[in-house]
Amino acid sequence: MTIQTSICPRCGKPSEEGLCPECRAADVRLLTCEPYVTTIYCPVCESQKRGKTWSDLQMPREDLVTELAVSAVNIHEDAKDVRVTVRAEEIASNRTACTVEVEASLYGVPVRETCKTEIRWQRESCDRCSRISGGYYEGIVQVRATNRKINAYEREVAVNLAQQAEESLQQSGDRFSFISDLDDTKDGVDITVGTQHLGQEIARTITGALGGRFTTHPKLVGEKEGKALYRITYSLRLPFYQKGDVVVSHGNYFEVRDIDGHRLRVFDLTAGVARTLPEGEIERLLGNVREAESALVVFTQPGVVGLMDPKTYRTRELNMVSWTFPVEGEPIRVLRDEEQDRLVIVG
Ligand SMILES: [Zn+2]
Ligand SMILES: [Zn+2]
Structure with missing residues (x-):
């Protein structure tokens, strides 16, 4: 009796059936590439358009380049252990040349191929930037204080909180929650917002941080797709x-x-x-403890503390206050009471 063995009809090496793995791998195109892929982006905010939907770019630009280049590539379905690397080169402001290299295993034979594709960047103003440039808004948050002007600190807190609210709503996918204008007025700050959701959120966080209250004043401004369109003024009053x-x-x-x-x-x-x-x-x-001066503790005695007045450099004696722990040679914070000509320890 004889042992049944077969050989590869092309190269003559032993083979279990038909062509040997090397000859099969050599017959197969591992890679095919589209010559280019087109992508639409907003030149102002870098949002990307997929289908009809705009979204903020959630990844670094180089990752987007890799993703787009890979989307132009077809890898043979029999390939295993696929590794892809992309080299990109900007060849014009709207064109990126990409070389895609693929290493894989075909029928147990290691193979490597490269192909070239190109990303074409098409500019289009996104839905959000179109709204902003068209002057669209749904509300204004007016930050004011009771019987006084708001101060620089409150201005800064209000603006920071407004920008944080904008960022967190946009990150949660609410694209139209934008701030289109931040206006310093004589008495306060006006914040123009793209959605009522954002206006409400800004008014809520500012009064949460700085105290005070707000009232809402809707005004009918027209109709949009059969629905009444309101603009809301959020009238915010910080406490005196x-x-x-x-x-x-x-x-x-x-x-x-x-x-x-x-x-x-x-x-x-x-x-x-x-x-x-x-x-x-x-x-x-x-005054406010934010404006406190720093006074050096000169001596401490039971019930008495000696502080160097930071303006006159003279030592002043104050009654010790039980909740502070002055240390000789260390500073302590004080406010000045001009009317009583004394320093007040604030901690
Ligand atoms: Zn062969
Ligand atoms: Zn945009």
Whole structure:
């Protein structure tokens, strides 16, 4: 009896059946490439259009280039252990040449092929940028303070919170929640927003951080696709007193910690305890702890602390306050009471 063996009809090497793996692999095109792929993007905000849908680019541009180049490539379905590398070169402002190299295994034979494709970048103003440039908006958040102008700190907090709200809504996919205008006015800040959702969110976070309240004032401005179109003014009033204000009541000093309507939650800077204080019992405003000066502790004695006045460099004696722990040679923060000619320790 004889052992049945077969040989490859092309190269004559032993083969289990028909062509040997090397000859089969040599017959197959591992790769085919489209000559180019077209992609549409917004030149202002870099959003990408897929089908009819715009979305913000969620990946670095080089990853997008790789993804687009790979989308132009067809790899043979029998390939296994596929590894792809893409080399890209900008050849014009709207064209990127790509070389795609694929290493894989075909019928157990290692193979490697490259092919070339090109990405063509087509510019188009996205849905969001079209709205912004067309002047579309759905609301204005007006940040004001009660019986005073808002200060630089409040301005900065308001603007930062507004921008954070814009970013977090956009990241959650709400593309039209944009801020189209940030306007410093004489008394405050006006924030123009693309959606009522964003307006509401901004008003909510600013009053959460700085106190105060807001009211909403809708105004019918027309119709859009059969639906009434409103613009809303979010009228925001920060309280007269702010967190960190030091106020005088019945001759004592209090730091404002929170504002709840006309009642203030305060910290008694003499006794070191928290309490509430009706606004009507406040005699005057000293300043805010953000503007505190730093005074050097010259000496400490039971019940007395000596501070160097940072303006006159003279030593002043103050009653020790129980909740502070002054250390000789270290600074402590104080506010100046011009009316009583004294320093007030704020911690
Ligand atoms: Zn063969
Ligand atoms: Zn855009």
